[in-house]
Amino acid sequence: MKTEPSVFSLEDLAHRSPEPWDGIRNYQARNFLRSMQVGDDVLFYHSRCPIPGIVGLARICAAARPDPTQYDPSSHYFDPASSPQKPRWDLVDVAYVRSFPRTISLDSLKAHPAFQDSPLIRKGNRLSVLPITPTQWEGILAMADM
Template sequence: MAYWLVKTEPSECGIDDFAREPERVIPWDGVRNYQARNFLRAMTRGDRVFLYHSSCQHIGIAGIVRVVREAYPDPTQFDPESPYHDPKSRPDAPRWQAVDMVFERKLQPLVTLDTIKNTGGLSGLALIKRGNRLSVMPVSDAEWQILMTLPAPPKM
C-alpha cells in the first residue's frame, strides 16, 4: 500500500463533499498533466490519499480518502460538454486516467501549508518544492507518519 497527496479546490471537490456522503464513490477525474497521470496509474486499491485544499481560505491537508478503483480511462476526456474535454484523445488510445475514491476521515484541525513548510522531515514533499504545480504526488511512509502525528499548528 502506498500513500499519496492530491490537490483540489474545496469549491470544486473538497473533503466536505466526501464527508457529506461517506459511502459515495467519487471519481477523481480531470487530471490533465502527464506526470500527475502517471502517479494516478500507480495507485492501487486501498492506497490512502491526503486531500489538500488549494486556492482557498484555509490552505492545507483537510482529510484522507482511499482508492477504491484503480486507474481507468477518464470519461470526461471524451465528453464535449466537459471542461476537461480533450479533443485530441481517442477512445482507442485514451490519454487520461481517473481513479475512484471514498471518504476516510477529516483532519481537524487541518494541517496547514505553513505547518508543512516548517516541519522537519517534509522538505522532500513535492508539494513544497519551488513553483510546484503537480496535482498528484507520492508521499513516503515516513512523510505520512510525520504528517499524521503532527501536534496542533503553532500559534502565529
C-alpha cells in the same frame, strides 16, 4: 490529492463517496494516479483557500481506468487528441475516510523537517496527485492527531 474546496471539498466527498477523481490533465500527475492501488489511503489537500493544507484522508476504491470526460466535447476536461481507442487520461475512484480535527497547513508542512525536499512545499510543484514518503506520511498523521 489536491483540490480546490470551492470546486470539490473533502466534505463533498463525504456526502458523495465514492467519487471518480477525474480531470487530471498533467502527465506526471496522471502517472502518479496510475500507480495507485485499490486500498491505498491518500491525503486530501485543499488549495486556493484561506488556509491551504491537508484536511483529511480518502481511500482508492477503484483502480485507474480511462477518464470519460476526455471524450466529452461539453466537458471542461475534453481533450480532442484522446479517443476511446487511444485514451490519454485516467481516473480512480476515491472514498471518504476521515476529516482531520484541524487543517495541517502548508506553513506547518514547510516548517516540518521531513518536508524540506518535498515538491509539496515548493510553489509551482504541487500537482493534483503527488506522492510522499513514508516518513512524511507518518509526520502528517502525527500532526493531525495532535
